[in-house]
Amino acid sequence: MDYKALAQQTAQEILGYYQDSSGWKVVKNSKKITVSSKASKKFHGNLYRVEAMIPESTSKLSDFLFKPENRVTWDKSLKMHNMVLKIDLDTFLCHTITESFAMGSISPRDFINLVSLKHYEGNMDVISSTSVDFPAYPPSSSYIRGYNHACGYICLPVQKNPAYSKLVMFVQTEMRGKLAPSIIEATMPSSLVSFMINVKDGIKTQKIPSRRGYHHNGHSSFLKKK
Numbered sequence: 001m002d003y004k005a006l007a008q009q010t011a012q013e014i015l016g017y018y019q020d021s022s023g024w025k026v027v028k029n030s031k032k033i034t035v036s037s038k039a040s041k042k043f044h045g046n047l048y049r050v051e052a053m054i055p056e057s058t059s060k061l062s063d064f065l066f067k068p069e070n071r072v073t074w075d076k077s078l079k080m081h082n083m084v085l086k087i088d089l090d091t092f093l094c095h096t097i098t099e100s101f102a103m104g105s106i107s108p109r110d111f112i113n114l115v116s117l118k119h120y121e122g123n124m125d126v127i128s129s130t131s132v133d134f135p136a137y138p139p140s141s142s143y144i145r146g147y148n149h150a151c152g153y154i155c156l157p158v159q160k161n162p163a164y165s166k167l168v169m170f171v172q173t174e175m176r177g178k179l180a181p182s183i184i185e186a187t188m189p190s191s192l193v194s195f196m197i198n199v200k201d202g203i204k205t206q207k208i209p210s211r212r213g214y215h216h217n218g219h220s221s222f223l224k225k226k
Contacts, residue, residue, distance in 0.1 A: 001132065003087050007116035010128040014152040015120075017047065017170045024049060028189035033196045035189045040172045042149035045181065048188060050169040052196045053158065056203050058165045062125035062155045064203050066117045068094055074202025077101065077195060079108065084137060090117045095137050098146075101191055105183060109146035109175060112137050128152040147174040167199070 024036040033052045040047040054061055071081040077099055085093035097110045112134045118126045131148045139145035149172040158164040171192065175184060 003091060003093070003114055003132075006130065006132070007091050007114055007128060008118075010114070010130045010150045010152070011116060011118045011126045013150040014126055014128050014154065014170055017049065017150075018154050018168055028193060030193050031197060033193045035192050037189075040149065042172055043147075043174045045172065045174060046185065046188070047170065047172040048192055050171070050192045050196060052167050052200070054165045054167050054200060054203065055163065056165055057162065058123050058125060058155045058157045061165045061167065061203065062117060062127060062153075064206065065153050065155070065199070066115070066127050068092070068115075070206060074198055074206065075195070076198055077191065084112075084134070091115070093132065093134055097143060101187065106175065106179060106187065107177070108143055109177075110140075110143040111146050111148055113148055123157045125155040126152060127155070144175070144177040146176055148172070149174065167196070169196070 023038040025038065026034060026036050028035040033050065036049045036051075037046040038049075056064070068081055068083045072078050075081070078096060079099050080095070080097040082095050083092045084095045087093070092115055094113050094115050095110065096113060098108050100107050111131055113129045114132045115127065115129045118128070120126060129148055129151045131146070151171050151173070152169070154166075154168045154170075156166040156168075158166055169192070171188075
């Protein structure tokens with residue numbers, strides 16, 4: 001699979017969602033976080049758009065969201081988030097296992113996602129993610145394998161206050177299993193607000209190392225499953 005081409009395609013999809021202003025319906029507004037949704041064109045479910053202001057520079061915010069290390073220390077929705085294939089400095093495959101949520105009515109899922117960071121004019125960063133098949137990590141009987149259609153974050157500087165960033169997140173997750181769509185629609189907006197709160201709290205407490213700490217020797221590196 002051409003992971004680089006797929007990452008580029010996914011980033012363009014995220015940009016398209018950001019530029020699309022039609023058809024969004026606000027489904028939750030809490031703690032200065034706005035959640036909107038519209039029908040996904042990828043599956044029989046919703047595409048969610050979540051917007052918030054984050055008191056951090058765009059470069060530090062995008063690094064914080066992109067790097068897999070320490071993700072589980074601030075993202076309370078995850079029990080595991082490990083890089084399993086490093087493709088280059090800005091692209092990797094990640095194996096993620098979620099916690100159960102909605103008071104246990106939605107059991108943990110696992111995902112294999114292709115994650116990529118791309119920089120655009122105006123100091124805009126796009127972190128994109130989409131699920132892929134990866135033979136080294138086949139689905140197991142321990143978890144239902146979910147599927148993320150094009151998801152991601154757009155990080156933008158606030159022109160009048162560069163110490164703040166605008167964060168726009170897009171989510172369209174196919175949980176799979178035997179869940180009723182009504183359960184997902186009822187619980188997803190609150191879960192997305194909780195995630196944004198975790199971002200705000202987590203970025204305050206964590207030191208964010210420079211991306212220059214990531215070294216790349218020109219070849220993809222494989223991390224064996226443990």
